[in-house]
Each structure stands twice: as structure tokens, then as C-alpha cells.
Amino acid sequence: MSLRDRDLRELKAKNRRYKVSVGNGIYVEVYPNGGKYLLWKYHFPSGRKGQQRWYQIGPYGNSDGQWTIKNAQEEKDRLDVLRKEGIDPRLNKLSLKVKRKSQLICSNNSINPVKNLANIKEKIIAELIEFRDISNDLGNQVVEKDLCYIILGHEIDQKTFELSTSGKNRCKVLAQQIKSSLTKKYCVFFMGLGRLQGKCKLSISECMFKYFSDNYFIPEQYVLEKRSLDTVGDAVFSYELLNFIGFTKHVCVVTSDWHLKRSKVIFKKIFDSRFKLSFCATSELDDMAEMDKIKINNNEEKSIKLFRKQFKNYNPKQLCASKFLKINHLLYNKN
Incomplete structure (x- = not known):
């Protein structure tokens, strides 16, 4: 009936x-x-x-x-x-919109497979224009994984285009986690379009991926996400991306120790009970001066307070996360 x-x-x-x-x-x-x-x-x-x-x-x-x-x-x-x-x-249902042209860094396992593998060492192999699709092969491979790492992007030096120390440390922790994990069936989401980066044409996710692949290894399967502008966007867009693909297994968020509390508050608010959510963090606080720790902690607490205010009335039964984000978050409702 x-x-x-x-x-x-x-x-x-x-x-x-x-x-x-x-x-x-x-x-x-x-x-x-x-x-x-x-x-x-x-x-x-x-x-x-x-x-x-x-x-x-x-x-x-x-x-x-x-x-x-x-x-x-x-x-x-x-x-x-x-x-x-x-x-x-x-x-066959996910299309990712990208707001600006940027260089696409990828390998034969990436969203857009390299057509000429002889040029793989050059890493930067194509111009990404404003629209691209996730292929059936990628979606199928991600769904079949047991674990998805979500590495949160951080700032890029506007003069040298290098990753910040925090960004590099997050890549190090990700490499350690992958190598020590019991499962080899994993994928990695490199998060972030980022904000204004001077003359740098690369998104934060591309810079993070480039540093990671140059210093460690190319992940088995990965996605370069290019819509997020901050940690809230990281949570919202990774959540919707995993939902679209159909992945509802273990998700591990990689961030900095000074950013861990805020990351937990945000991701636990956005991700529902279908996901097994865990976190791994760097050890940057050990090397910080006490005044720097206090300053960072105060900034993080202010950001947490703002997020809780912005998402106080968030209810996924009433409005999807990305639409709520665009209505209630200043970084996104301008676009």
C-alpha cells in the first residue's frame, strides 16, 4: 500500500x-x-x-x-x-561551479584525468574554466571508499604563493594519517577556493594539493573543491558533495590544533548522524608564545560565537545547507 x-x-x-x-x-x-x-x-x-x-x-x-x-x-x-x-x-548528478579561471593540478586519478601521461611531472596541465562535471568513474570510486579525509585549507602568502605554516603542517598530518591507517580505501577532499590571493591564480585547494603531492605522494583518489571561502563553507560544501555522490561512511577532518574546537562545532552542526565524524590535528600550539595562544583563542571563540548566531535557526528539514549559508553568511550572500 x-x-x-x-x-x-x-x-x-x-x-x-x-x-x-x-x-x-x-x-x-x-x-x-x-x-x-x-x-x-x-x-x-x-x-x-x-x-x-x-x-x-x-x-x-x-x-x-x-x-x-x-x-x-x-x-x-x-x-x-x-x-x-x-x-x-x-x-551522474553532480556539477561543480567554479567562479574563476584557475590552473588545474591533477593526475590520472583526478576529476579530469590527464590525457597525456607523459606530461604528468609538470603537474599543472590544464586551464580550468567555469564549469566542470564529476565523472561517473570518480563518483563510483569515491562511493566505494571506506574513509574520506577532508583537509581544511589555510592562507597563501600573496607574494610568494607559498602555503602558510599551518597549511604545510596540515598536509604533514594528512600524510601521516594515510600512511598509518588500516584502510587503503580512502579519498581526500582538498577544500577551498579561498579569498583574494593577490596575483596567485591557484585556489587554496590547488595549492594544498600541489604542496602535498610535491612533498609526500599523490593520493589514491582526490577532489579539489573550489567554492568554499572559510571553514563554514568547507563543512557545507563537503557535506553536500558527499551527499550528492552517495558517500555516508567515515569522514576525518584534518585541521590545526588551534582551529580544532571551531572545526568540531561547525562540522558537527552541519554533518548529520549518517556520517561517522572524526578529527585529527597538528601540534602547533606547543611552539607558540603564550600571548599568541591567547590572541588566537580569543579570535576562535569570537568566530564560534558568530557561527552559532548565524546558524542558530539552521534546520536541514526546512532549507538545504548551501542555501542557508548564502542567506545567513556575509562571505556568501554577496555573491
């Missing part, structure tokens, strides 16, 4: 998340925090030999950014056309 919107509103949260069939391949997943997400269960490739897969349509509700049963059914019908044409809907 098919469920109606009234039936979905009456579903109660339990200690663990659970799924209920709405009908015609559509399911609602209810989370312990009361959130409800509409899913589509399908097989790909189509036919008896296809693998069962789940496509997350979006949060259930009537507000902007949410989906009613009727809307979900229409979206399912649209996606089913792609499925029958041999396109996996789950891996």
Missing part, C-alpha cells in the same frame, strides 16, 4: 535509522534526530543482473530545498530514463 504525505509526517524517530516503503520504488529513511530523507531503490544496469543501489533524492518536506512524495516520484521517473539509457543516476 502506498503511503501519503500525512503518513510520512506521522513516522516517529527511533534509536536507529530505519526505512519505510512509500511505494513504486520510493522509500523514506527516518533518522534518530527526526530527519526524513526520500530515497529511490533501483538496480543498475537495468534488468535482473543489475546491482541494487540507493539514490538519495533529498530531505522530505514542503519547504524550499525539500521534496514531497509527488516531487520525489517525478524525480524518480526522470532518473529512470537515464538508468534505462545505461547511465547510473547516482553518479
Whole structure:
């Protein structure tokens, strides 16, 4: 028997998340925090030999950014056309918008694979224009990973274009974490478009990646994110990117020890209970003078207070994170 919107509103949260069939391949997943997400269960490739897969349509509700049963059914019908044409809907739905031209640093494992591997040592191999798609191969490879590292970007010297000490230390910690991890099935998100960087044409994520690959190794799988302008954006855009791809496993955030408290407050507010969230940090505070520690701590506490004020009324059931960010955050509502 098919469920109606009234039936979905009456579903109660339990200690663990659970799924209920709405009908015609559509399911609602209810989370312990009361959130409800509409899913589509399908097989790909189509036919008896296809693998069962789940496509997350979006949060259930009537507000902007949410989906009613009727809307979900229409979206399912649209996606089913792609499925029958041999396109996996789950891996064909994300496009990343980039606001400016920048040099793209990548390898044969990157978002845009290198066509001529003979030039791989040059690292900077292409001009990235304002729009690009994540390929089916990338989405599939990320989904199959057990662990996603999210390394938060930091400042770039406007004269030398070098990473800050904190940025370099974060890369060092990331390399150590990957090498010591029990799983080799991982991916890395290098975060950040950054703010004005003088004449530097590279985003923070590209600079972080370049330093990491030059000094350590090229990760098995990685994404260079280019929309975020700060830590709040790092959390929002990485969260939405993982949701789009369909990854809901272990996420480890890499940051500095002086920035750890703020990172935890922000990421725990944005990421929901589907993700296993952990953090690893540098050891920069040990080498800081006491006055510098006090100054940084005061700045961090002010930023935490501002974030809590900005996101006090944030409710993912009512409005998706990126839309809320653009309305309530000064760095983003100017664009």
C-alpha cells in the first residue's frame, strides 16, 4: 500500500535509522534526530543482473530545498530514463561551479584525468574554466571508499604563493594519517577556493594539493573543491558533495590544533548522524608564545560565537545547507 504525505509526517524517530516503503520504488529513511530523507531503490544496469543501489533524492518536506512524495516520484521517473539509457543516476548528478579561471593540478586519478601521461611531472596541465562535471568513474570510486579525509585549507602568502605554516603542517598530518591507517580505501577532499590571493591564480585547494603531492605522494583518489571561502563553507560544501555522490561512511577532518574546537562545532552542526565524524590535528600550539595562544583563542571563540548566531535557526528539514549559508553568511550572500 502506498503511503501519503500525512503518513510520512506521522513516522516517529527511533534509536536507529530505519526505512519505510512509500511505494513504486520510493522509500523514506527516518533518522534518530527526526530527519526524513526520500530515497529511490533501483538496480543498475537495468534488468535482473543489475546491482541494487540507493539514490538519495533529498530531505522530505514542503519547504524550499525539500521534496514531497509527488516531487520525489517525478524525480524518480526522470532518473529512470537515464538508468534505462545505461547511465547510473547516482553518479551522474553532480556539477561543480567554479567562479574563476584557475590552473588545474591533477593526475590520472583526478576529476579530469590527464590525457597525456607523459606530461604528468609538470603537474599543472590544464586551464580550468567555469564549469566542470564529476565523472561517473570518480563518483563510483569515491562511493566505494571506506574513509574520506577532508583537509581544511589555510592562507597563501600573496607574494610568494607559498602555503602558510599551518597549511604545510596540515598536509604533514594528512600524510601521516594515510600512511598509518588500516584502510587503503580512502579519498581526500582538498577544500577551498579561498579569498583574494593577490596575483596567485591557484585556489587554496590547488595549492594544498600541489604542496602535498610535491612533498609526500599523490593520493589514491582526490577532489579539489573550489567554492568554499572559510571553514563554514568547507563543512557545507563537503557535506553536500558527499551527499550528492552517495558517500555516508567515515569522514576525518584534518585541521590545526588551534582551529580544532571551531572545526568540531561547525562540522558537527552541519554533518548529520549518517556520517561517522572524526578529527585529527597538528601540534602547533606547543611552539607558540603564550600571548599568541591567547590572541588566537580569543579570535576562535569570537568566530564560534558568530557561527552559532548565524546558524542558530539552521534546520536541514526546512532549507538545504548551501542555501542557508548564502542567506545567513556575509562571505556568501554577496555573491
